[in-house]
Amino acid sequence: MKLTLKIWRQKNATAQGKMETYQVSDISEHMSFLEMMDVLNEQLIAEGKEPVAFDHDCREGICGSCSMYINGQPHGPRQATTTCQLHMREFNDGDTIYIEPWRAKAFPVMKDLVVDRSAFDRIIQSGGYVSVNTSGNTLDANAIPIPKEDADEAFNAATCIGCGACVAACKNASAMLFVSAKVSQLSLLPQGQVERKERVLNMVDQMDKEGFGNCTNTGACSVECPKEISLENIARMNRDYLAASVTK
Amino acid sequence: MAAKSALLKSSLAKKYWMSLTGLFLILFLITHLAGNLVLLQAPEVAAPAFNEYTEFMTTFPLIKIISYVLYFSILFHAVDGILILSRENRNARPIQYAHSKPQNNSIWASRNMGVLGTAILVFIVLHMANFWFKYKFTELPMGAGDLPDMYGLVVASFQEGWYSAIYVVSMIILGFHLWHGFESSFQTLGLNHKKYTPVIKVIGKVYSVVVPALFAIIPIYLFLNS
Ligand code: HEM
Ligand code: SF4
Ligand code: FES
Numbered sequence: 406m407k408l409t410l411k412i413w414r415q416k417n418a419t420a421q422g423k424m425e426t427y428q429v430s431d432i433s434e435h436m437s438f439l440e441m442m443d444v445l446n447e448q449l450i451a452e453g454k455e456p457v458a459f460d461h462d463c464r465e466g467i468c469g470s471c472s473m474y475i476n477g478q479p480h481g482p483r484q485a486t487t488t489c490q491l492h493m494r495e496f497n498d499g500d501t502i503y504i505e506p507w508r509a510k511a512f513p514v515m516k517d518l519v520v521d522r523s524a525f526d527r528i529i530q531s532g533g534y535v536s537v538n539t540s541g542n543t544l545d546a547n548a549i550p551i552p553k554e555d556a557d558e559a560f561n562a563a564t565c566i567g568c569g570a571c572v573a574a575c576k577n578a579s580a581m582l583f584v585s586a587k588v589s590q591l592s593l594l595p596q597g598q599v600e601r602k603e604r605v606l607n608m609v610d611q612m613d614k615e616g617f618g619n620c621t622n623t624g625a626c627s628v629e630c631p632k633e634i635s636l637e638n639i640a641r642m643n644r645d646y647l648a649a650s651v652t653k
Numbered sequence: 654m655a656a657k658s659a660l661l662k663s664s665l666a667k668k669y670w671m672s673l674t675g676l677f678l679i680l681f682l683i684t685h686l687a688g689n690l691v692l693l694q695a696p697e698v699a700a701p702a703f704n705e706y707t708e709f710m711t712t713f714p715l716i717k718i719i720s721y722v723l724y725f726s727i728l729f730h731a732v733d734g735i736l737i738l739s740r741e742n743r744n745a746r747p748i749q750y751a752h753s754k755p756q757n758n759s760i761w762a763s764r765n766m767g768v769l770g771t772a773i774l775v776f777i778v779l780h781m782a783n784f785w786f787k788y789k790f791t792e793l794p795m796g797a798g799d800l801p802d803m804y805g806l807v808v809a810s811f812q813e814g815w816y817s818a819i820y821v822v823s824m825i826i827l828g829f830h831l832w833h834g835f836e837s838s839f840q841t842l843g844l845n846h847k848k849y850t851p852v853i854k855v856i857g858k859v860y861s862v863v864v865p866a867l868f869a870i871i872p873i874y875l876f877l878n879s
Binding site for chain 2: 411413424474476477478482503505508509510511574576577578579606609610612613616617618619620621622623624625628629636637639640641642643644645646647649650651
């Protein structure tokens with residue numbers, strides 16, 4: 406198929422960017438979206454032009470790096486799917502596709518479609534861990550009995566790949582879904598109890614410092630999340646934070 | 654360290670206050686509506702009853718205290734919502750998308766709470782200027798029940814078509830605000846439960862249709878009977 410691509414081009418973090426238009430042809434419906442981008446870049450290189458910079462790594466939906474805002478939605482039109490897992494059969498011959506970087510003050514554009522998501526790393530550093538003594542007689546995690554329901558919920562929260570689609574989708578550029586998933590995956594388990602209050606206070610504090618917006622419960626994050634992280638995590642974090650700020 | 658500002662300055666704290674003041678307004682609207690429905694009765698019954706209700710609401714000490722909580726809630730909710738939440742949230746995305754399809758992931762009301770709220774605020778100012786201010790700061794003529802004639806003022810106001818129309822439109826706006834706001838306020842406080850959340854959502858939808866509709870019937874009824 407033949408496609409018209411409108412892509413955000415920006416030389417570096419300080420340059421003014423703008424949308425540019427490109428044509429690609431001979432795109433197979435079996436290609437992934439990133440393979441289509443590879444075709445475009447080969448074409449640009451052959452023409453002596455600068456290829457489009459974009460983040461990607463695993464190309465199998467687990468690393469969370471392939472951030473692209475495609476036709477008005479993060480990771481494109483298909484639900485529960487990362488850009489690398491999106492196939493060109495979702496589009497039609499002759500389509501115009503808009504491709505933009507995540508837009509958020511806390512995710513500055515570095516180049517073209519690449520944004521700096523280290524704000525997420527700093528949030529994790531502020532509390533997304535459990536302190537375990539590793540002096541030799543460490544308790545085997547599997548030896549601690551955990552109700553299946555809790556284990557499942559913790560696991561579901563832990564499937565968050567830190568892609569940032571929730572922030573990109575949110576009209577407030579809020580990071581609540583990500584942060585609440587990272588808070589929940591630990592606070593649901595016995596190992597996470599010791600630091601439970603500090604964790605939620607510190608991670609929310611860091612989230613605010615990074616300049617993400619405030620949650621207004623539109624639910625856009627969960628709809629666009631490739632891992633379908635539930636809004637229940639946000640409610641849990643709201644609850645935990647309230648309890649921690651009253652008692653700590 | 655983080656805990657100190659947690660209940661005042663954090664992003665979640667702003668939302669807790671938004672939610673608590675919003676829920677208080679939701680409760681208030683029920684009592685307000687219950688009193689107003691008197692207006693749908695025949696004038697001989699409604700006139701003294703409504704004037705007595707007005708007198709009671711403005712003099713009974715407990716109600717007076719609650720009314721101050723109410724004024725505070727409206728102001729706090731509006732300032733927090735517009736000056737803080739809406740403004741901060743706009744700043745969190747300095748460059749907008751060239752092409753965006755938010756209708757695919759969220760409902761319209763949820764994305765326009767600030768605009769809807771501002772319209773409600775304009776309505777509240779107009780509403781208070783016409784009734785509350787006149788009652789408190791001007792001499793109303795005496796009416797049924799030998800009391801200042803609030804009933805007469807209300808009926809005369811709603812005989813104006815444009816004035817009634819503003820009320821009806823404002824109630825539709827309130828309905829949209831609460832269509833999202835009701836359930837949102839529970840989520841904000843973390844009141845989420847597999848069993849109860851679906852019930853809360855249904856109550857919220859029913860409330861946001863029925864309460865504004867009943868409010869709106871009053872001006873329509875008084876206008877048509879004028
Ligand atoms: C009788 C009048 C009103 C009622 C019953 C009401 C109720 C609510 C409720 C229940 C919420 C949800 C709180 C949450 O999500 O935690 C809310 C949110 C909000 N309200 Fe109001 N409100 C009223 C008037 C206003 C006014 C006058 C304004 C602004 C001038 C306003 C602006 C907002 C904003 C910006 C939000 C935040 C959006 C969100 O978090 O979902 N509201 N309101
Ligand atoms: S919550 Fe979902 S959308 Fe947000 S970072 Fe995690 S996986 Fe991505
Ligand atoms: S490239 Fe790893 S999730 Fe898409």
